Amino acid sequence: MASGITGVYPEARKGDSVVPGAVSVTTTDGQVIRQVVKSSTPYQGPVTGVVSNNYGDFTSAGNNINAADNPMPVALVGRVPVNVTNEGGAIATGDYITTSSTAGKGMKATKAGRVIGMALADFSGASGQVMVQVFNTWYEPGVLTVLASGKVGIGQVNPGATLDVNGDGRFANSLTVAAAST
Secondary structure, three states: OEEEEOOOOOOOOOOOEEEEEEEEEEOOOOOEEEEEEEOOOOOOOOOOEEEOOOOOOOOOOOOOOOHHHOOOEEEEEEEEEEEEEOOOOOEOOOOEEEEOOOOOOEEEOOOOEEEEEEEOOOEOOOEEEEEEEEEEEEEOOOOEEEOOOOOEEEOOOOOOOOEEEOOOOOOOOOOOOOOOOO
């Protein structure tokens, strides 16, 4: 797991998702960086990472935050327990996790947007922790599905034909449709 000390954590705890805040902090080597605070809105970006308890790995940012600024390690990638809520529904292994309206907590991503990573376990409670493979990326559900059979679906999960389009289609140049010969 890569981690870094990247800001001030006035109230953040292990497992909280964090984003750049509005306040600037000067590091011990003179760099000015943004204070990192708990995420507070669904699909919030840019997500910095997840507060970790891995104080021994400061490989990405170095140990250059003043002690008065309460530095804590932030997991940028890797497996990390993430505080979650059921705001997006029950979480299944493989679901993408995004920020929620509860400060610092993640939820199941159900629409396109910024995500923290992917759940490595199921979670069906109201609030708790789930192990997540952290990788900050954009999630775009149900846009293109390719099955092992070679069928392709655009806008749906289980295409019934070689190519199914559910919704509007737009082509920039030309499209040729030929009837199958019988």
